[in-house]
Amino acid sequence: MSNSPLSISARYFDGRSTQEYAVSLSIENGCVKLRGDGILRDEALTALEISERTRYGSRRISFAEGAYVEAFDRTAFDQLLAAAAIGESQVVRWQQSWSLTLAALVLTIFTLTVGYIWGLPWFAKGVVVVLPDTTQHSIGHTALQSLEGDFFEESKLPHTRQEDLRNRFNAAVQRSLGDQAPAYTLIFKKSKIGPNAFALPGGFIVMTDELVKLAKEDNAILGVLAHELGHVQHQHSLRNLVSASVVGVVAFMIWGDASSFVASIPTVLLQTRYSREFETEADTFALDFLRRAQIPPAAMAHMFRALQKSSGENAIPELLRTHPATEERIRRFESPDP
Ligand SMILES: [Zn+2]
Structure with a gap:
């Protein structure tokens, strides 16, 4: 006994008018066959699109030119597909x-x-690594400009004092790193955020007047600058910015609004926490730097303590951002590994 091919009742729409045609639908030898109501249509399955199975609603087979056939008996439709050995795509199964x-x-x-x-x-x-120096420099420069006013104003340190600190740091860099030193620009600013120092992309190191005043000795200032030079050397600021940008792009793809992120870029640069890993890296750099430059690292430990005391009334300075580890960090400078 030969099986007559399974056929189910369906409705056919020509895609041009709202007229519907009652048809019987069967699948034979890779071909969809429609019969009835003045309709006789055979189409190769490969040229058709079978709609996904949804929990509710009809199933539909669409033809290339816009016509389609719709079946409301989903169970019968599934049997029809099964008999024709047409599997649901994996994705469709998942959705169910x-x-x-x-x-x-x-x-x-x-x-x-x-x-x-x-x-x-x-x-x-x-x-x-692949971002050109000029790009890094202009990112840092732009950030610096937009921080001006809200966070900083011109340094009130006497010019001679600035020059003296600059010369001492340059000399220490020479002693410690020679021509291996990364390019940097040291900038003094009067700050509205208290004693602080930080590094921006492009090698800009900003030190606030308040931090200079807080330091009991110049070696502490050199220690802080060495730490910031460590951030410059490892490009921590830029790496943070790139990460934050990726998060901003993903947020844009999900929520469709990038404006608030773009507006926040300067603040991201100023206030984003460095990871503890970055701080440790900068500390290690600073310790090594001070040792080579023959500056006692203990001055840095005193600076940490002074900052800790003063940060009560101010925002937490960059140097103390990874707070829980501060004690451990201070100890590294008090008794550095031989
Ligand atoms: Zn740091």
Whole structure:
């Protein structure tokens, strides 16, 4: 006994008018066949599009020119596809299962988290390597300009004092690093955020008048500058900015608004916490720098303590951002490894 091919009832629309035609729908030898109501149509399956299975609603087979056939008996439609050995795509199956949807969501979040923690720093490190010096310089310069006014004004330190500190630091850099030193520009500013020092992309190191005044001895200032030069050497500021930009782009793709992020770039540069890893790297650089320049590192420890005391009334200075580890960091400078 030969099986007559399975056929189900469906409605055909020509795609040009709202007229519907009752048809029988069958699939044979890779061909969709429609019969009835003045309709006789055979089309190769490969030229057609079968709509995804949804929990509710009809199933539809669309023809290239816009006509389609619709079946409301979803079970019969599934049997028809099964008999013709047409599998649902994996994606369609996934969409139907809540547990799998949840699993996909968890996997997405997991991927984003792993990407954020490990992928992003890795990506940022790669990007800054290929970013031209001139670009880095203009990013830093632009940031510096937009911070002016809100956060800083012209330094009130006597010019001779500025020159003296600059010369001493330049000399220490020469002694410690010679021509291996990264390019840097030392800038003094009177600050509205208290004693602070930080490094911007392009090698700009900003030191506030308030920090200079807080230091009991100039060696402490040199220690702070050495720490900031460590951030310059490892391009920490730029790497943070690249990471924050990626987060901004992802946020834009999800929420469709980048304006608030773009507006916040200067503040990102000023206030983003360096990771503890970055701080440790900058401290290690500073310790090595001070040792080579024959400056006792203990001065830096005194500076940390003074900053700790003064940060009560001010924003937490860049140097103390990784707060829980401050004691441990101070100890490194008090008794550095031989
Ligand atoms: Zn730092």
